[in-house]
Amino acid sequence: xxxxxxxxxxxxxxxxxxxxxxxxxxxxxxxxxxxxxxxxxxxxxxxxxxxxxxxxxxxxxxxxxxxxxxxxxxxxxxxxxxxxxxxxxxxxxxxxxxxxxxxxxxxxxxxxxxxxxxxxxxxxxxxxxxxxxxxxxxxxxxxxxxxxxxxxxxxxxxxxxxxxxxxxxxxxxxxxxxxxxxxxxxxxxxxxxxxxxxxxxxxxxxxxxxxxxxxxxxxx
Amino acid sequence: xxxxxxxxxxxxxxxxxxxxxxxxxxxxxxxxxxxxxxxxxxxxxxxxxxxxxxxxxxxxxxxxxxxxxxxxxxxxxxxxxxxxxxxxxxxxxxxxxxxxxxxxxxxxxxxxxxxxxxxxxxxxxxxxxxxxxxxxxxxxxxxxxxxxxxxxxxxxxxxxxxxxxxxxxxxxxxxxxxxxxxxxxxxxxxxxxxxxxxxxxxxxxxxxxxxxxxxxxxxx
Numbered sequence: 457x458x459x460x461x462x463x464x465x466x467x468x469x470x471x472x473x474x475x476x477x478x479x480x481x482x483x484x485x486x487x488x489x490x491x492x493x494x495x496x497x498x499x500x501x502x503x504x505x506x507x508x509x510x511x512x513x514x515x516x517x518x519x520x521x522x523x524x525x526x527x528x529x530x531x532x533x534x535x536x537x538x539x540x541x542x543x544x545x546x547x548x549x550x551x552x553x554x555x556x557x558x559x560x561x562x563x564x565x566x567x568x569x570x571x572x573x574x575x576x577x578x579x580x581x582x583x584x585x586x587x588x589x590x591x592x593x594x595x596x597x598x599x600x601x602x603x604x605x606x607x608x609x610x611x612x613x614x615x616x617x618x619x620x621x622x623x624x625x626x627x628x629x630x631x632x633x634x635x636x637x638x639x640x641x642x643x644x645x646x647x648x649x650x651x652x653x654x655x656x657x658x659x660x661x662x663x664x665x666x667x668x669x670x671x672x673x674x675x676x
Numbered sequence: 677x678x679x680x681x682x683x684x685x686x687x688x689x690x691x692x693x694x695x696x697x698x699x700x701x702x703x704x705x706x707x708x709x710x711x712x713x714x715x716x717x718x719x720x721x722x723x724x725x726x727x728x729x730x731x732x733x734x735x736x737x738x739x740x741x742x743x744x745x746x747x748x749x750x751x752x753x754x755x756x757x758x759x760x761x762x763x764x765x766x767x768x769x770x771x772x773x774x775x776x777x778x779x780x781x782x783x784x785x786x787x788x789x790x791x792x793x794x795x796x797x798x799x800x801x802x803x804x805x806x807x808x809x810x811x812x813x814x815x816x817x818x819x820x821x822x823x824x825x826x827x828x829x830x831x832x833x834x835x836x837x838x839x840x841x842x843x844x845x846x847x848x849x850x851x852x853x854x855x856x857x858x859x860x861x862x863x864x865x866x867x868x869x870x871x872x873x874x875x876x877x878x879x880x881x882x883x884x885x886x887x888x889x890x891x892x893x894x895x896x
Contacts, residue, residue, distance in 0.1 A: 515829035516787055516822065527772040533782035538775050552747040555758045562753035565782065567736055570790035577794075582814070587807030594802070602736065609735035 462496050463488075463524035465535075466513070467669065469499035475667040480532050481520035482666055483629045487536045487622065489658035491543035497669065533565045536622050546622040553618060560616050560623025568606060569630045571598040575637065599639055607643040614652060628653035682716050683708075683744035685755075686733065687889065689719035695887040700752050701740035702886055703849045707756045707842065709878035709885075711763035717889065753785045756842050766842040773838060780836050780843025788826060789850045791818040795857065819859055827863040834872060848873035 465488075467481040481497070488495050504510055506517040513521040514530040521528060522535040529535050537558065540546035547554045578595045582588055606627070610616060615624045631650050634640040640647050653659060685708075687701040701717075708715050724730055726737045733741040734750040742749040742758070749755050757778065760766035767774045798815045802808055826847070830836060835844045851870050854860040860867050873879060 511825075511828070516783070516825045527775060529775055529779050531779045531782040531786065533786060534775065534779035537778060537782075555747060555749055555754065558757060559749050559751045559754035562751040562757075562782075562785065563736070565786035566751065566753060566789065569786065570793060573790060574794055574797075577818075582811075585807070585811070587805070587811060591802075591805070591807060598797075605731075605736045608731070 462494050463522055464496040464498055465523075466500045466510070466519045466521045467497050467666070468519055469501045469504075471666075471670040475670040477663045477666055478633060479519070479666065482662060483532045483626060484520050484522065484535050484539070485662035485665055486625055486629065486659050487539045487546060489661045490625065490656075491539060491545045493539065493543060497665075499669070533561055533626065536626060537561060540622040546625065548618060548621065556617050557621035557623040560621070561626045564623065564626035564630045568602050568627065569633075571595070571602055572630060572633050575599050576633065596637075596639060599634070599637075600642070603634075603639060603643050603646060607646050610645050610649060612645065615649075620653075620656075624649075624653060682714050683742055684716040684718055685743075686720045686730070686739045686741045687717050687886070688739055689721045689724075691886075691890040695890040697883045697886055698853060699739070699886065702882060703752045703846060704740050704742065704755050704759070705882035705885055706845055706849065706879050707759045707766060709881045710845065710876075711759060711765045713759065713763060717885075719889070753781055753846065756846060757781060760842040766845065768838065768841065776837050777841035777843040780841070781846045784843065784846035784850045788822050788847065789853075791815070791822055792850060792853050795819050796853065816857075816859060819854070819857075820862070823854075823859060823863050823866060827866050830865050830869060832865065835869075840873075840876070844869075844873060 465481055465484050468479050471479065473479065485495070500510055500519055505514075505519065510521075511517050513523070513528050516530070518530070520532065520535065521530050522538070523529075527538075529538060536546075547557050575595050575598075578588070578592055582591075615621065616627060617623065628650050631640060631646060632654075635650070640650065654663075685701055685704050688699050691699065693699065705715070720730055720739060725734075725739065730741075731737050733743070733748050736750070738750070740750075740752065740755065742755040747758075749758060756766075760777075767777050795815050795818075798808070798812055802811075835841065836847060837843065848870050851860060851866060852874075855870070860870065874883075
């Protein structure tokens with residue numbers, strides 16, 4: 457494949473969270489910062505995301521996408537894995553350790569995040585429904601089960617499996633969605649894990665880059 | 677890493693779906709059959725899955741796990757990707773096409789499957805709740821939005837991006853969870869996609885191997 461000097465990612469034109477770093481391009485920005493790869497951003501409006509031109513890049517009409525020469529990718533997992541595979545810094549060299557780091561990426565996205573999204577749906581999309589208050593504890597419990605498993609595995613370690621990897625990046629970014637829910641506070645080691653991740657210089661650069669885009673535009 | 681002649685996967689000792697091929701080891705069996713890799717299975721009881729010994733292999737106390745010499749993996753996405761990377765037959769040779777096939781694996785597991793799991797939760801875990809009937813259409817609509825996007829992208833093609841890949845395997849297996857919901861029938865090309873996947877000899881061998889394990893045990 458032909459690669460360009462700087463890949464381009466698409467991001468929200470307006471910030472749904474007012475620049476608090478929860479939009480999913482955060483994961484990609486963070487990975488690019490960890491490996492020291494400069495990148496360009498192309499903001500996309502909510503309506504343009506659902507149009508045919510953007511759907512050519514992203515079948516589900518979402519952000520981020522990743523374009524690098526003739527390669528176009530969607531799905532943050534695939535984009536971060538691609539970045540981690542092409543550069544050093546986000547995956548161990550040992551083949552078995554590398555496969556295990558990839559397992560944590562999949563775990564973050566397909567085991568830990570889905571109940572968190574369900575909780576967000578329950579809190580926001582279903583907040584006006586008659587069942588909202590009664591159902592919320594049930595959905596919170598689904599999240600709590602995953603957090604308890606994750607907390608037990610992490611124990612006193614800094615990261616999930618040896619040194620910091622793309623698996624930790626993805627897991628920490630998924631857990632960040634819980635910071636205002638109170639649930640993360642029930643698991644001190646997970647809260648410390650997220651704080652440790654957010655203290656990384658690459659995270660801070662990515663966060664500031666996402667935030668400043670919205671602020672520069674005078675949007676938030 | 678040291679590899680053995682035959683990897684070992686863990687599977688349910690008893691079938692929650694009576695051998696209809698919905699347990700998640702199906703994806704791993706299918707991938708192993710596609711690449712012609714023989715394997716061993718080790719059944720695990722529901723209670724043993726939650727115990728410390730199994731949690732060493734799988735932090736979330738689930739099946740399947742994958743053991744090959746000194747490598748232990750969990751998460752079907754990571755296991756199938758590992759198999760696809762080590763053998764020919766499930767990923768294209770071209771690097772860009774390979775990254776795109778990986779994107780479909782992540783899409784299946786983190787974009788398409790989560791609303792399907794939410795629908796299963798609504799149908800089964802919340803079937804006795806007072807909100808069950810009123811809430812169901814809302815959850816079905818979340819699944820329908822994903823299916824419409826997927827259907828639009830697939831169009832008249834046989835597979836999602838060129839030849840059959842691990843991305844198609846994962847997507848088809850995720851969609852199989854909907855076969856009795858009626859939702860898949862609203863999208864003729866997706867129904868045909870699943871039928872095409874299930875017609876593959878490797879799928880049939882994997883399905884039969886999973887089914888016969890339960891029947892041999894006289895469990896179903």
